Amino acid sequence: MNLVVVESPAKAKTINKYLGKNYKVLASYGHIRDLPSKNGSVNPEKNFEMQWELDSFSKKYLKEITDAAKESEKIILATDPDREGEAIAWHVKKVLEDKKLLKGRKLERVVFNEITKNAVLNGINNPRQIEDTLVNAYLARRALDYLVGFNISPILWTKLPGSKSAGRVQSVALKLITEREHEIESFKPEEYWSININFQDSSKNIISSKITIFENDKVERFTFKRKESVNKASEIIKKKNYSIKDVINKVYKRNPLAPFTTSTLQQTASGKYGFGASRTMQIAQKLYQGIDIDGETVGLITYMRTDGTNISKEAELDFRKFIKNDYGEKYLPQTPNSYSGKKAKNAQEAHEAIRPTNIKKKPNDLKKYLSSDQVKLYDLIWSRALSSQMKPAEFDRSSIQITSSDNSVSFNASGSVMKFDGYLKVYTMPVTDEDTKNILPEVKIGDSVSIDEIIDEQHFTNPPPRFSEASLVKKLEELGIGRPSTYASIISVLSNRNYVDLLNKRFHPTDRGKLLSAFLEKLFAKYVDYNFTANLEDQLDDITSGKTNYIKVLEDFWKDFYSNVGSVKEIRTREVLDMLNESLGDLVFEKDKDDQIDRNCKACENGTLSLKNSFHKLCNFYQLSRLQVYKATFKSKSFADGKFI
DNA sequence: CAGTGAGCGAGCTTCCGCTTGACTT
Numbered sequence: 001m002n003l004v005v006v007e008s009p010a011k012a013k014t015i016n017k018y019l020g021k022n023y024k025v026l027a028s029y030g031h032i033r034d035l036p037s038k039n040g041s042v043n044p045e046k047n048f049e050m051q052w053e054l055d056s057f058s059k060k061y062l063k064e065i066t067d068a069a070k071e072s073e074k075i076i077l078a079t080d081p082d083r084e085g086e087a088i089a090w091h092v093k094k095v096l097e098d099k100k101l102l103k104g105r106k107l108e109r110v111v112f113n114e115i116t117k118n119a120v121l122n123g124i125n126n127p128r129q130i131e132d133t134l135v136n137a138y139l140a141r142r143a144l145d146y147l148v149g150f151n152i153s154p155i156l157w158t159k160l161p162g163s164k165s166a167g168r169v170q171s172v173a174l175k176l177i178t179e180r181e182h183e184i185e186s187f188k189p190e191e192y193w194s195i196n197i198n199f200q201d202s203s204k205n206i207i208s209s210k211i212t213i214f215e216n217d218k219v220e221r222f223t224f225k226r227k228e229s230v231n232k233a234s235e236i237i238k239k240k241n242y243s244i245k246d247v248i249n250k251v252y253k254r255n256p257l258a259p260f261t262t263s264t265l266q267q268t269a270s271g272k273y274g275f276g277a278s279r280t281m282q283i284a285q286k287l288y289q290g291i292d293i294d295g296e297t298v299g300l301i302t303y304m305r306t307d308g309t310n311i312s313k314e315a316e317l318d319f320r321k322f323i324k325n326d327y328g329e330k331y332l333p334q335t336p337n338s339y340s341g342k343k344a345k346n347a348q349e350a351h352e353a354i355r356p357t358n359i360k361k362k363p364n365d366l367k368k369y370l371s372s373d374q375v376k377l378y379d380l381i382w383s384r385a386l387s388s389q390m391k392p393a394e395f396d397r398s399s400i401q402i403t404s405s406d407n408s409v410s411f412n413a414s415g416s417v418m419k420f421d422g423y424l425k426v427y428t429m430p431v432t433d434e435d436t437k438n439i440l441p442e443v444k445i446g447d448s449v450s451i452d453e454i455i456d457e458q459h460f461t462n463p464p465p466r467f468s469e470a471s472l473v474k475k476l477e478e479l480g481i482g483r484p485s486t487y488a489s490i491i492s493v494l495s496n497r498n499y500v501d502l503l504n505k506r507f508h509p510t511d512r513g514k515l516l517s518a519f520l521e522k523l524f525a526k527y528v529d530y531n532f533t534a535n536l537e538d539q540l541d542d543i544t545s546g547k548t549n550y551i552k553v554l555e556d557f558w559k560d561f562y563s564n565v566g567s568v569k570e571i572r573t574r575e576v577l578d579m580l581n582e583s584l585g586d587l588v589f590e591k592d593k594d595d596q597i598d599r600n601c602k603a604c605e606n607g608t609l610s611l612k613n614s615f616h617k618l619c620n621f622y623q624l625s626r627l628q629v630y631k632a633t634f635k636s637k638s639f640a641d642g643k644f645i
Numbered sequence: 646c647a648g649t650g651a652g653c654g655a656g657c658t659t660c661c662g663c664t665t666g667a668c669t670t
Contacts, residue, residue, distance in 0.1 A: 008663090027664080030665085141662090142661075151659095167659080483663090
């Protein structure tokens, strides 16, 4: 018998079907080992030696694997074809080695580019060995994340009580939210005016247009800043005669969107149904693992944690057949649509895009087997995937230019009509302004038109919007920070630690979050920089390609980081406060009106109550945030003297 | 006399990425 190890049980089941009785396919359920959550798991003094510990959770699954290994001639490690997948294969190998189970057995590393019968058999027939350079890139990533997190976090416990954690990913996510808040706070709305004119042709048809040129200059957003300048312009406009200068008719196409990745699914499910990131993932997980349909468990979608936008050749053929049969030849592009060019930063593309496993299972037909949430999400995935292989939608867009006889003032009217729905037949998009504009009347160049109505409107510029779960995930993905499997948990870490509040589906940083972010920005700027992860990824690529080794990368990082940590530890609390006060203004020293806190503060200053105890007590007893208490205690003498460290 | 609260001291917290299923609301 041969043992095959993959990462997830649902996948194990599918692959077992393809491989038949001579193979036993088991799931590792993740990495199986990790660095223990305590000090000293990585030792920079000894070439960054790492201690590994079996996950308590994967122990029972590991027993199945070791038992099966004993009865196998060959052990095939078929985890995902990316860095973390290679690492899992390596961990499994190491554990089997430790248990002396590899003697007399062949060990192979195999990758499947997609989970179809052909690809699986093809993979099995082309085995290789574990790639050490890829494993080394993982080791560097893992060690660095540990060193950053487990060195900065304890500093917070003493210098910034209440703030519990910092890390390469969570701290940048927090920074995005606090910086946006700062932009909003300092935003000053600017006034501007728009001028639209309804013209009338000789048959009394109305043409709605907006001004493009005034007194020979192009009109821009801030051309008319005040009511007076609009009034003056209107007087000038009224006095002129107008005619049709140009008519342009064009066909434009709107292309379908790529099938879903984790990130785009989370964004769309949030926009369309208001699902939070973790809710979306839970529903998708169920659809992936399988739904009971007439006594049989059927996995309805492909893997939901992915950054890939391609779909398997087999699925592509199925989709095309389905489009041809159900919608007709005219919806089928000549060659299949491809989306591989638009990949996200740092995408590993180890998995296909999220798509239905069987396109013939229509959302409507599955209604009686699924919960309403499941139907909604399946429908979204089904239609997005199918539409991605359909033809673009086509619109007739016409635009009319209306100009004054002296050519000094010009207006533009445009309208468009859909003439072929294409992919919009199955995937409905929020309709944009561009598509809804009225049909324009038939006019000829040279026709004269008269002004029917001048519409001037006052506007103000708006501050940038606060991040939602969806827009935060989108931004993180753009920056290449975090992975499909972690987007949802990044959000819960920020909320659970009370760094942010989600109000009306928008992230507001708490006082604590602002304080923490300012602290990190002041004292660990390099490690919360938006480009830190991107630079790290470049170095990891160099490790993978053999250009450099992982010890060197870690040493370079550690030299700077270690001295940074050292100097922050030296800083007196008082200096930290001064720095924070500079960047946050009255947030830190704001006088709190609460009498209870004032009394405790006095007790601190008189020496009848130790600061640390008052701190804990106040927090627990009055149910105050640490920061509120902080504001008060900062004023006390012992704090100012730096005794509280 | 019982219950309450002030005060003290010891012990704890933490990273990212890969899994699932057991929790709660």
